[in-house]
Amino acid sequence: MNIENKTILVTGANRGIGEALVTEALRRGAKKVWAGTRKALRHADQRVTPVTLDVTSDAQIQRAAQAIDEVDVLVNNAGIALYDDLSKLDAIEQQLAVNFFGSLKMSHAFLPLLKRSRGAIVNCLSLAALAPLPVIPAYSLSKAAAASMTQSLRLLLAGQGVTVHAVFLGPVDTDMNRGLDIPKASPESAAAGIFDGLERGEEDIFPDPASGPVASGFRNGVAKLLEREFAAFVPPAR
Numbered sequence: 371m372n373i374e375n376k377t378i379l380v381t382g383a384n385r386g387i388g389e390a391l392v393t394e395a396l397r398r399g400a401k402k403v404w405a406g407t408r409k410a411l412r413h414a415d416q417r418v419t420p421v422t423l424d425v426t427s428d429a430q431i432q433r434a435a436q437a438i439d440e441v442d443v444l445v446n447n448a449g450i451a452l453y454d455d456l457s458k459l460d461a462i463e464q465q466l467a468v469n470f471f472g473s474l475k476m477s478h479a480f481l482p483l484l485k486r487s488r489g490a491i492v493n494c495l496s497l498a499a500l501a502p503l504p505v506i507p508a509y510s511l512s513k514a515a516a517a518s519m520t521q522s523l524r525l526l527l528a529g530q531g532v533t534v535h536a537v538f539l540g541p542v543d544t545d546m547n548r549g550l551d552i553p554k555a556s557p558e559s560a561a562a563g564i565f566d567g568l569e570r571g572e573e574d575i576f577p578d579p580a581s582g583p584v585a586s587g588f589r590n591g592v593a594k595l596l597e598r599e600f601a602a603f604v605p606p607a608r
Contacts, residue, residue, distance in 0.1 A: 374399035382448030386544035390561035425472030446473035540580025
């Protein structure tokens with residue numbers, strides 16, 4: 371998957387990693403970038419078309435799917451992280467609504483276009499999907515669910531021409547990690563790493579200095595072994 375001359379749709383495109391993904395796609399020669407945001411967005415590059423898109427709104431997802439006529443790469447980047455202790459169900463539900471159901475619903479809505487283009491779904495996850503961070507356990511839970519969903523979609527769509535990629539991000543210098551005194555990758559370097567992994571055809575992308583050392587162990591670990599074995603249970607594509 372080469373980004374040049376492709377049409378990219380990025381959710382959560384107004385700031386942080388999403389904004390950096392839009393910029394990086396343009397730098398790599400994307401033909402068009404649909405920038406999904408909850409608030410109005412203006413961009414100087416004529417290749418960028420803003421789309422009002424709250425991934426928790428079924429109506430907005432459907433309107434976007436009707437308005438957009440071509441997609442080669444869907445990047446499910448929109449996400450939220452709330453500090454919690456698993457005692458408030460509404461906080462868990464809110465993060466599942468964005469981080470899990472938002473990505474799943476977007477994937478369903480744009481699957482016809484992605485099948486037509488033989489495109490790719492890229493789900494931005496977190497190292498917290500692999501081991502929960504105790505200060506944000508509901509976020510970790512939602513990203514773990516999204517990681518499992520990503521694996522399932524990968525297997526189910528393998529025979530239909532659509533590739534599905536998981537991005538396991540370490541700490542990135544965004545609003546989400548503001549105030550944490552830890553090493554952080556820049557959004558720009560994370561975005562470049564995501565597209566590098568996509569262009570290399572990596573199923574599981576570890577795009578930054580914190581996540582990179584985990585890559586080999588994950589790709590050669592029991593989770594990937596079972597994923598490959600369980601692929602035998604996928605019914606033949608019709």
